[in-house]
Amino acid sequence: MDKFSVFSSRLVEKSENFTSGHRACQGCAEALAVRHVMKALGRDTVVAMSTGCMEIISSPLPLTSWRVPWIHNAFENSAAVISGCESGMKAMMRKGKIPAKKINFVAMGGDGATADIGMGALSGALERGHDMVYICYDNEAYMNTGIQRSSSTPYGASTTTSPAGKVSIGQHTQKKNMAQIAVAHNIPYVATACSSFPFDLMEKVKRAAETPGAAYVHVLSVCPTGWRIPTQDAIKYGRLAVDSCVFPLYEVIEGEYRLSYKPYKKLPLTEYLKGQGRFRHLTDKEIQMIQQRVDKDYERILRLSEEEK
Amino acid sequence: MAKPMEKITWQELETGSVVTEIGNAREYETGSWRSERPVVEASQCIKCGVCWLFCPDACIVRASDGHFEADLTYCKGCGICAKECPVGCITMITEEG
Ligand SMILES: Cc1ncc(C[n+]2csc(CCOP(=O)(O)OP(=O)(O)O)c2C)c(N)n1
Ligand code: SF4
Ligand code: SF4
Ligand code: SF4
Ligand SMILES: [Mg+2]
Numbered sequence: 001m002d003k004f005s006v007f008s009s010r011l012v013e014k015s016e017n018f019t020s021g022h023r024a025c026q027g028c029a030e031a032l033a034v035r036h037v038m039k040a041l042g043r044d045t046v047v048a049m050s051t052g053c054m055e056i057i058s059s060p061l062p063l064t065s066w067r068v069p070w071i072h073n074a075f076e077n078s079a080a081v082i083s084g085c086e087s088g089m090k091a092m093m094r095k096g097k098i099p100a101k102k103i104n105f106v107a108m109g110g111d112g113a114t115a116d117i118g119m120g121a122l123s124g125a126l127e128r129g130h131d132m133v134y135i136c137y138d139n140e141a142y143m144n145t146g147i148q149r150s151s152s153t154p155y156g157a158s159t160t161t162s163p164a165g166k167v168s169i170g171q172h173t174q175k176k177n178m179a180q181i182a183v184a185h186n187i188p189y190v191a192t193a194c195s196s197f198p199f200d201l202m203e204k205v206k207r208a209a210e211t212p213g214a215a216y217v218h219v220l221s222v223c224p225t226g227w228r229i230p231t232q233d234a235i236k237y238g239r240l241a242v243d244s245c246v247f248p249l250y251e252v253i254e255g256e257y258r259l260s261y262k263p264y265k266k267l268p269l270t271e272y273l274k275g276q277g278r279f280r281h282l283t284d285k286e287i288q289m290i291q292q293r294v295d296k297d298y299e300r301i302l303r304l305s306e307e308e309k
Numbered sequence: 310m311a312k313p314m315e316k317i318t319w320q321e322l323e324t325g326s327v328v329t330e331i332g333n334a335r336e337y338e339t340g341s342w343r344s345e346r347p348v349v350e351a352s353q354c355i356k357c358g359v360c361w362l363f364c365p366d367a368c369i370v371r372a373s374d375g376h377f378e379a380d381l382t383y384c385k386g387c388g389i390c391a392k393e394c395p396v397g398c399i400t401m402i403t404e405e406g
Contacts, residue, residue: 009362012362016332019334020339020368020383021336021338028365031365061328062314062317062328062333063328063333063336064328064332065332067332198363230388231388232391234387235363235392
């Protein structure tokens with residue numbers, strides 16, 4: 001493809017390091033996030049990926065959508081595997097066995113892999129301070145196996161293992177805040193992003209890769225199948241999550257907060273919830289309650305980023 | 310791939326199931342999943358690339374006259390491009406047959 005003439009999309013990397021032919025559902029914004037991430041990282045990248053939708057849809061033997069070295073991992077250990085890759089390659093460079101150059105070492109996993117099952121390996125890798133990036137694609141449930149709740153599923157969402165009904169609101173625990181857990185490791189770079197804001201996402205992934213030491217990027221990834229929304233609305237719901245401040249976009253660089261985007265007008269939570277099948281059962285009173293929590297969490301991020309100014 | 314993928318037997322796989330060819334998933338044509346097809350009104354396209362940027366299947370390409378269109382070999386018909394196009398020049402049309 002040649003250079004695009006108008007709009008800043010002409011500045012975006014043209015080559016696709018995550019190719020067509022992958023088997024994600026129609027309108028999967030998680031696959032879109034992977035596509036954006038791989039544009040930002042480029043070819044000098046090694047990826048270790050936990051099982052989950054993005055692993056399954058991109059690597060049905062003997063095919064692969066990846067155009068970089070890519071290692072399939074068990075659920076829990078992508079952060080450990082990429083730690084080993086980084087240390088091993090560094091040692092080989094030191095000994096002159098391979099030419100010394102900058103390589104991005106990147107581990108990826110879904111929210112189940114990150115916030116639940118791979119948490120220990122991830123915490124260890126962040127603490128050891130490997131020169132690596134960890135990317136969590138958060139679609140707010142274990143989607144690959146049929147929409148089971150994870151600790152990253154938001155309060156009130158109906159999933160197959162937290163079904164809403166007469167006696168239950170659906171998920172009755174609060175969403176685990178993985179970005180804040182990463183911040184608590186005092187690593188040099190943490191960011192939240194969403195594929196509905198591709199320029200912001202790609203910039204953050206580049207920054208994460210350029211940062212020496214461990215970096216963590218948490219990507220809200222809209223899943224039309226699990227969220228029960230029409231496929232064409234995947235980008236819209238990512239935008240609504242950010243504009244309603246349910247999912248604020250920010251960076252934490254060396255412990256300092258920077259809000260990346262302040263909605264021109266903060267949308268009421270209902271704008272985001274309505275139309276999503278997983279929240280269809282919520283009453284006005286319940287939504288009001290969730291709104292208070294969203295406000296409180298957002299104000300905290302706002303305060304932290306204003307203090308830094 | 311030298312052989313069509315459905316003809317490959319397990320004995321022919323690399324040790325450790327290593328795939329040595331990059332990006333060969335392009336052999337799998339996801340276009341057959343589609344029930345709707347995006348049609349671009351080329352005369353209205355402002356060539357902004359928004360459709361290209363948001364396509365989860367990386368299947369928007371640039372035609373020789375500069376406007377953007379879907380590569381139907383891979384397009385799954387999700388409708389994101391039609392929804393996001395700022396000038397609304399993409400229409401989703403039901404596939405017949
Ligand atoms: C130890 C272990 N438990 C369960 C599974 C089955 N399993 C594979 S993928 C998956 C869901 C992945 O969820 P998540 O990490 O959120 O990624 P998503 O599919 O949502 O992108 C599960 C439960 C497994 N492979 N290994
Ligand atoms: S279940 Fe959701 S995340 Fe998984 S491939 Fe389908 S749309 Fe994407
Ligand atoms: S309908 Fe979906 S898959 Fe097809 S070109 Fe548009 S965005 Fe891409
Ligand atoms: S989004 Fe619409 S106007 Fe922009 S390049 Fe695509 S078809 Fe053309
Ligand atoms: Mg998930």
